[in-house]
Amino acid sequence: MAKQRAHRQKKASRTSRFHRFSKKQILVFGLLFATVGIIGLVTSFAASYPYDDAGQAKLPTDPTRGLVYDGLRKIKATAFWHPCHGGFEVKNVRAGNRPSCTHGPDPAPVGVDMTQPVDGLTTALANEQDATVFTQDQIPAMQKQAQEIVAAATTGLAPNSLPRTIPKCYGDGSDARRVQLLLVNTNVRDAATLSHMKSSLAITSERVETQVVMSSTTAGITSPNSVTRHIRYVQGTNCIPIVSQINMRARPGYDFTYADITAFLQVNGYNHSDRKYLIWFDGRTKICGAGSAYNDSSKESTNQANSYVGYAVVGPACWNRAGVELHELSHTLGAVQLDAPHTSGGYHCLDEQDVMCYADGVNGKTVNRKSVYVDPKCTKASLDLFLDCNDSDYFNASTTISTGSYIYQHWNTANSGFLGL
Numbered sequence: 001m002a003k004q005r006a007h008r009q010k011k012a013s014r015t016s017r018f019h020r021f022s023k024k025q026i027l028v029f030g031l032l033f034a035t036v037g038i039i040g041l042v043t044s045f046a047a048s049y050p051y052d053d054a055g056q057a058k059l060p061t062d063p064t065r066g067l068v069y070d071g072l073r074k075i076k077a078t079a080f081w082h083p084c085h086g087g088f089e090v091k092n093v094r095a096g097n098r099p100s101c102t103h104g105p106d107p108a109p110v111g112v113d114m115t116q117p118v119d120g121l122t123t124a125l126a127n128e129q130d131a132t133v134f135t136q137d138q139i140p141a142m143q144k145q146a147q148e149i150v151a152a153a154t155t156g157l158a159p160n161s162l163p164r165t166i167p168k169c170y171g172d173g174s175d176a177r178r179v180q181l182l183l184v185n186t187n188v189r190d191a192a193t194l195s196h197m198k199s200s201l202a203i204t205s206e207r208v209e210t211q212v213v214m215s216s217t218t219a220g221i222t223s224p225n226s227v228t229r230h231i232r233y234v235q236g237t238n239c240i241p242i243v244s245q246i247n248m249r250a251r252p253g254y255d256f257t258y259a260d261i262t263a264f265l266q267v268n269g270y271n272h273s274d275r276k277y278l279i280w281f282d283g284r285t286k287i288c289g290a291g292s293a294y295n296d297s298s299k300e301s302t303n304q305a306n307s308y309v310g311y312a313v314v315g316p317a318c319w320n321r322a323g324v325e326l327h328e329l330s331h332t333l334g335a336v337q338l339d340a341p342h343t344s345g346g347y348h349c350l351d352e353q354d355v356m357c358y359a360d361g362v363n364g365k366t367v368n369r370k371s372v373y374v375d376p377k378c379t380k381a382s383l384d385l386f387l388d389c390n391d392s393d394y395f396n397a398s399t400t401i402s403t404g405s406y407i408y409q410h411w412n413t414a415n416s417g418f419l420g421l
């Protein structure tokens with residue numbers, strides 16, 4: 001009897017426990033748990049989804065050519081909400097309230113071995129040869145001389161071959177959007193040497209101004225009705241660009257990455273949304289050149305390339321070579337978008353000759369400084385120092401662009417706020 005009573009009590013107890021919750025309550029709890037589970041799954045998926053780890057594993061790594069990806073994380077092209085989709089997120093660096101993005105490292109010009117140490121002092125001072133300089137009033141004479149140099153060349157030109165142009169003066173020299181020049185040293189230099197390097201690199205920036213002025217008419221061969229563009233440098237007395245010098249602590253035996261250099265600049269206050277920083281890095285690095293790149297081809301002045309900080313880094317082996325300074329700066333200005341007519345798939349173009357065009361290894365193309373297709377108008381190798389030879393992909397300074405064209409309907413770096421008329 002006692003055993004039966006105990007069994008009945010136990011059964012009753014179970015039943016009453018069960019009846020504490022109504023069926024409706026159980027349904028609500030069930031839905032709640034399911035929702036929490038789904039939110040957890042979606043959150044963890046979204047956190048890991050943008051990273052293209054399989055793509056990262058297949059990158060064409062080659063330190064001798066400067067193709068190193070330390071500090072960069074590949075973002076899937078389909079992760080549309082991520083500002084770096086189709087490119088790389090730079091670890092530990094922000095652009096305002098968002099990740100900082102880059103198109104990754106550009107390969108060094110043929111003949112440059114990035115594993116060999118290079119003294120930035122040597123490459124900086126090599127720029128001073130044949131330093132013919134023109135003022136803004138003398139631009140027609142400068143254009144004539146540059147056109148003759150381009151036309152006479154039978155091979156590609158070094159930037160040193162071009163005449164220098166004193167940049168145009170804008171405002172108070174630092175207002176609104178500007179390209180700011182930085183010399184970042186880990187090599188210890190005395191004050192006189194640093195001063196010499198800074199003035200030599202200012203000469204380089206005057207040749208970049210020449211390249212932009214000449215690109216407004218693509219060295220004189222296309223762009224009807226073009227209006228000349230100039231770089232809005234941070235500038236001082238007589239409009240000369242100012243090179244600011246910053247010391248960075250060396251690490252023996254360590255090669256600094258794009259992420260290291262830009263993170264260092266950011267924590268030191270070089271993080272303004274109205275600045276594109278062109279950085280000559282004087283120290284150990286495998287980087288030939290790398291620049292910020294945002295996946296945004298929208299036409300309006302709100303384009304991300306016009307709205308966020310940009311970092312164009314050039315390693316000492318690539319100073320004053322093959323237009324690397326203008327190449328990286330152009331990336332920060334928004335060239336070449338991934339939907340451009342002649343896109344390489346990796347923020348470059350494939351219709352040579354052009355400072356932004358080369359087969360970059362994306363879309364199955366071989367990694368090379370030279371791409372396969374050469375536009376019939378742009379066959380001269382010397383045009384390789386200038387922007388958008390056929391004015392169709394990222395830079396067109398004409399006032400009469402066809403309204404049906406890609407460049408009319410999308411971002412045109414000639415309209416960048418970092419350039420001026």
Ligand SMILES: [Zn+2]
Pocket residue numbers: 103105106327331347348
């Ligand atoms: Zn590039």
